[in-house]
Amino acid sequence: QVQLVESGGGLVQAGGSLRLSCAASGRTFSRYVMGWFRQAPGKEREFVAAISWSGGSTTYADSVKGRFTISRDNVKNMVYLQMNSLKPEDTAVYYCAADRRDGFPPRDEGRYDYWGQGTQVTVSS
Numbered sequence: 283q284v285q286l287v288e289s290g291g292g293l294v295q296a297g298g299s300l301r302l303s304c305a306a307s308g309r310t311f312s313r314y315v316m317g318w319f320r321q322a323p324g325k326e327r328e329f330v331a332a333i334s335w336s337g338g339s340t341t342y343a344d345s346v347k348g349r350f351t352i353s354r355d356n357v358k359n360m361v362y363l364q365m366n367s368l369k370p371e372d373t374a375v376y377y378c379a380a381d382r383r384d385g386f387p388p389r390d391e392g393r394y395d396y397w398g399q400g401t402q403v404t405v406s407s
Contacts, residue, residue, distance in 0.1 A: 332387030
């Protein structure tokens, strides 16, 4: 069993930056694909970014490409999401997720086996 805990959410002004962290415990996920998803009020949960076990492959939703960066530190069992140039439409609960299967990082929720509780990100207009 893998437990994931997100942190770093909060209230920021449009155009500002925020760095989210996800700490993993229990079963190691050093070779797991890691992803970030988000869910805004009244909307379905959507893919944000994902990274391969080695960190060599990343993929991003078009809406965040060029603004967000995903990274990981397998020794520390941590994954990060650096968010720059934030927009009000980025407001959502952000979730960290782990996929036990190796390969190119997937975008589908169904591929991920473990989920954190989420952290709220609010971007003021």
